[in-house]
Each structure stands twice: as C-alpha cells, then as structure tokens.
Amino acid sequence: MQVIVIGAGAAGMVAALRLSEKGCSVTLIEQGEIPHPRAASFDQHRIIRHLYPGQDAYVRLVDHAFAAWDRLWARLGHKHMAETGVLAVSIDPDDWTDRGRAGLDRLGIPYRVTEVAELRGRLPQFQFPDRATGIFTERGGALFPDRIAIDLAEALRQSGVTLVPREKVIAVDPNVGRVQTESGAVFLADRIVYSGGAWAQHLFPDLAANVTTYRQAILYVAAPAKWSHAWAETPVIVDLGGESGCYVLPPVDGCDLKICAPDHRRKGDPELHAALDENEDQAVRAFFRYSLPDLADYRTLYMKTCFYTIAPDDRFQLTRRDRLIFFSGCSGHGYKFAALNGEKLAQVVLGEADLEATAKLLGGYD
Numbered sequence: 001m002q003v004i005v006i007g008a009g010a011a012g013m014v015a016a017l018r019l020s021e022k023g024c025s026v027t028l029i030e031q032g033e034i035p036h037p038r039a040a041s042f043d044q045h046r047i048i049r050h051l052y053p054g055q056d057a058y059v060r061l062v063d064h065a066f067a068a069w070d071r072l073w074a075r076l077g078h079k080h081m082a083e084t085g086v087l088a089v090s091i092d093p094d095d096w097t098d099r100g101r102a103g104l105d106r107l108g109i110p111y112r113v114t115e116v117a118e119l120r121g122r123l124p125q126f127q128f129p130d131r132a133t134g135i136f137t138e139r140g141g142a143l144f145p146d147r148i149a150i151d152l153a154e155a156l157r158q159s160g161v162t163l164v165p166r167e168k169v170i171a172v173d174p175n176v177g178r179v180q181t182e183s184g185a186v187f188l189a190d191r192i193v194y195s196g197g198a199w200a201q202h203l204f205p206d207l208a209a210n211v212t213t214y215r216q217a218i219l220y221v222a223a224p225a226k227w228s229h230a231w232a233e234t235p236v237i238v239d240l241g242g243e244s245g246c247y248v249l250p251p252v253d254g255c256d257l258k259i260c261a262p263d264h265r266r267k268g269d270p271e272l273h274a275a276l277d278e279n280e281d282q283a284v285r286a287f288f289r290y291s292l293p294d295l296a297d298y299r300t301l302y303m304k305t306c307f308y309t310i311a312p313d314d315r316f317q318l319t320r321r322d323r324l325i326f327f328s329g330c331s332g333h334g335y336k337f338a339a340l341n342g343e344k345l346a347q348v349v350l351g352e353a354d355l356e357a358t359a360k361l362l363g364g365y366d
Contacts, residue, residue, distance in 0.1 A: 001025070003349060004179050004189040006169050006203075007196030008034045010145060010335065011327065013152040014072065014342020015193055015349075020159040022350055027187055028161055029179065031168035031199070035149030043218075043306070044255040045142040047247065048336040049086040049238050050109050051135070053099035055314075057364040059107050061337065068340035069143070076151045082252045084141035084235040089119070090133045091241035100239075101135050112136045123234060125227040127293045132241060141236050142252055145335060169196075172203060174324035191349045192324045195341075198270045198307035200328040211309040211317060211329050215268030217276060218306060219284040220256040221298040231257060240291045256301055261287035262332065270307040308332050316341070318348075318359040325349060337362070 001024045005016045008030035016028045030036055048065065052058040073079040090097035104111050114134030119126070156163060167181040172192060179187040194200070200208040223231050234250040245262040249255070264284050277283075281300050288295050311317050311329030316337075319326050325348055327341065334341070344362060347353035 001191060001349075002177075002189040003027070003191045003193065004029060004177075004187050005193045005195065006030075006172070006179065007194065007199075008032075008036050008149075008153075008163075008165075009195060009197055010148060010152070010338035011341040011345065012193065012195035013149065013156060014339050015195065015345040016161050016342075017075070017152065017156055017159055018343055018346035019349060020156070020161045022346070024350075026161045027164060027189070028156065029164045029167050029169055029181065029187065032166065034156075034163050034165045035146070035153050036165075037146075043145045043304075044220075045082075045249045045252065045258065046145050046335040047086070047140070047236050047238055047249065048081070048143050049088075049140040049236070050104065050137055051086065051088050051097070051100035051238055052103060053096055054103065055364050056103055056107060058333075059103050059109065061340070061361070061364065065337045065340045066139070068337075068343055071343075072148075072339045076148075076155060078147075078151060080144040080147040080151070082142045082144075083139070084250065084252055086137050086140035087114070087235045087237045088135045088239040089128065089237070089241040090135065091129055091131055095242055096245065097133075097135055097239050097241065104135070104137070109137065112138075123230065125223070125230045125234075125294075126240075126291055128291075129241075136235070142249055142255070143335065144253070144255070169203060172324065174322040177323040190323065193327070193345055193349060194324060195327045195345065197328070197330060198309055200309060200326075202271070204326060207319060207321065207326050208309070208317075208328055211311045212267060213269060213307055213309050214265045214332075215270075215273050216260070216262070216265045216306045216308070216332070217280050217284060217303055218258060218260050219281060219303050220258050220301040221295075222301055223251070223257055224294065224297045240288075244287055246287050246291065257298075259284065259288055259292075263287065268305075268307060274305050274307075276303055276305060308334070313364075315363040315365075316359075318345075318355065318362055320348075320355050325355070
C-alpha cells in the first residue's frame, strides 16, 4: 500500500514508522525540516499526567499512552522521559485540581495529598496560600519531544520511509489520493494521513471548521543560584491553583526551566503570528507574580510561540474522506498521546482498527 503522511509532528512520524514496519511504502511530507522545530510537538519537554478534570475517558487513556510510549522506547532503543511525578495544587473548592482529584478517586488512580506545610518545605522557591493542598501522582512527568523527534527521524530513514522536507502541501484530492506541493511536485497514494496540526484550516477548511487555532507564548528562564537545589528536586507541576492554569516544567535532565500561563494565549495563524510581542516576557511573568515571588530574579533565556488547534471539549478529531484520514484538534494536551495517536492512525489505515471506534476512543468518549 502506498501511503502519504502529511505533517512530521510526533503523531505523524509514529504513524509513518508503524506503517512502514507493516510493509507499506510511506512518504512523509513536511513543510519544514524533519523534524520540524516549529511543530507543536517539538520542544524540550512536555507533561504526561493522569489529572483530567471531568474527562474520565482521557484519564483511562493515559495508561494506554504510557504503554504506547514503552513500545516506542523499545523501538528507538532510548527512553526519553523523566518520571518526576506530577504535582497539582488546589486553592479553592472545585478548582481545576480539586475537580481532577475527584476523577482520580472515581477511577482508583493512586495519589498522595500534600498539605501546605509540606508544600512549603519541599518547594521553598514557591509561595503557597494557607488554604493550598497538593495532589501528587507518582506516575507521570516530562517527555522530551525534541529528543524523541530526532530519534524518530533516524528510525524513519532506517525503515525506508521517504522523507520529503521543505515541501509545503497546498492541495489534496482525497478522491484520487493526490497531493500537490507549493513547488509543483505531485504525489499519489492509496491512502493519505493528515496530521499537520495548526495548518489544518489552510488545507481542509471544511473538515477543520470546528477547530480553532491558538497561539501560545512560552517562557524559559534560569533560576537564581539560591534555588538550584530546590529546582533539582521539583516535580512537574501541572497546575498552581485557582483558574489560571499556570504550569511549570523543572530543569530536569538538562532541560531549561519552562513556565507557561495557558490564559496568555490568543487566536492566531502560524503563517502570520509567530513573532513575539514587545514585553511579552513580562505578560507571562505577571501570571506567576504570586506563586514565584522573586521571579524578577529569574533571568529570561528565551521565549517561543507554539500553535495548536482547540476542538470542542478538547477532543481529538478523527474522520475519513475517501482516501484521506484526517486527524486534528490536539487542544494543547495532545503530546502525551502522540505515540498512541500515531499507532492508532496506522491501524486505521491498515484496516486493523475501525475508524469510528478509534475516533470515539481518541475523542475521549466513554
């Protein structure tokens, strides 16, 4: 079977690898380099965690995601993950972490409650209000997307996948399996897999009508020397309490310290809005002015913008049109499922999995 995969993000690369391993002739087309440093799935580290307030199906799916990553580690020969554990902080009843804790209880996912005195003792670089409570899960931590992407690209080459970098797809005809790029090149295949993230609305405005592309600015900083030891012992923090959704990835395994405020995002087009605004550094810092009281002493290393699609209820979107399998809607939480998503896309193409059942599974429907 001839298969074209559009988009060299993590899910697309895994799908291409698994299809090649099953004997398909695979061509992977990417508008940037392979791997693509502007892809939403290219970064130093990303969170994998069980906490999913109000979305029990995704809590259960995380266990499948761990298993898929283990299969990928076996294939690549390296485990690109630090199991730091994951901390979430609840400040108010029914806030994000409190709702997530209820889901852990329903599904029997083990966690440990950390009272405020222990939080302050373990994480002295932070400031916590008296009413704060920590929810700590041992399983989870940080995945290393850039390292994964580099190893995946090499595995694809060794597996015989045809890599086509720096070719922007401008037209897809699902009826005949035809793909055309900006340079005028034409590719034909029995099946086409689209996993191009934030560029979906350019190629498939009808299929992507219910997803919205957002631009997120992420800040990387160097901590003051006095907190070096504290940061070395800090787990991944998925929520700092309240409704801001602020999260932190510590400087684990050679990565830089990363802080992000999901509320500091806006609709954006990756073709038009990749540049950073003046003083955007300060805008992100403002969200952490209470949690990290001496943040002014943290030196900015760099910032980057990330583009991703948001779907209704944050559900992955999987659909078929003739020879095309369309996958989108990572909704900012997609990376932890990248290995699983890639496997499932390959299975759908091969007829090993039913598309509707897979769409329901990946969409987080009970």
